[in-house]
Amino acid sequence: MWVLAVVAVGWLVALVLTGADPAGRLIAGAAALGLGLAAASGTRARPRLEAGPDGLTVRRLTWTRHAPWSRVDEVRVLHTRRLGRSSTLLELDLRDVDGGERLVILGRPELGADPDEVAEVLAGLRPAPR
Structure with missing residues (x-):
């Protein structure tokens, strides 16, 4: 799960650095935040x-x-x-x-x-x- 979070953050950074439109940055930010929270929750609750x-x-x-x-x-x-x-x-x-x-x-x-x-x-x- 952490791999997906890192990819999402990398994607967000690439969008910001390439001057993507504000809507694209917002969507990428929401996706990065969601994947980061999912990765953190999966790590926090291990072992189940x-x-x-x-x-x-x-x-x-x-x-x-x-x-x-x-x-x-x-x-x-x-x-x-x-x-x-x-x-x-x-x-x-x-x-x-x-x-x-x-x-x-x-x-x-x-x-x-x-x-x-x-x-x-x-x-x-x-x-x-x-």
Whole structure:
């Protein structure tokens, strides 16, 4: 994602230096800003999922939540096929401290690995039910 942000900034600089029209500079500036924010948010929220013997930690742009294994209700992999394209998602059913439920859905780009493999690793880390 950072590559796109650098390209957008380079494009903006080239437009300014070549004397592009104000509308072109505005559009290029908006594109550079948007890509820069997307790159920063993608970097800020990495890694999206961390797992250990004490539970799961999920990161999003605006929040980070830790759920001990006792509050992880279910971990499942969802295989879907739509418009000729198949995708695999990891679904996590978590309970908040106040009893609220949270469904977290992560795909391969967020996980950095195949969701099936991540689910297997999580199953190995999760303590056996008592």
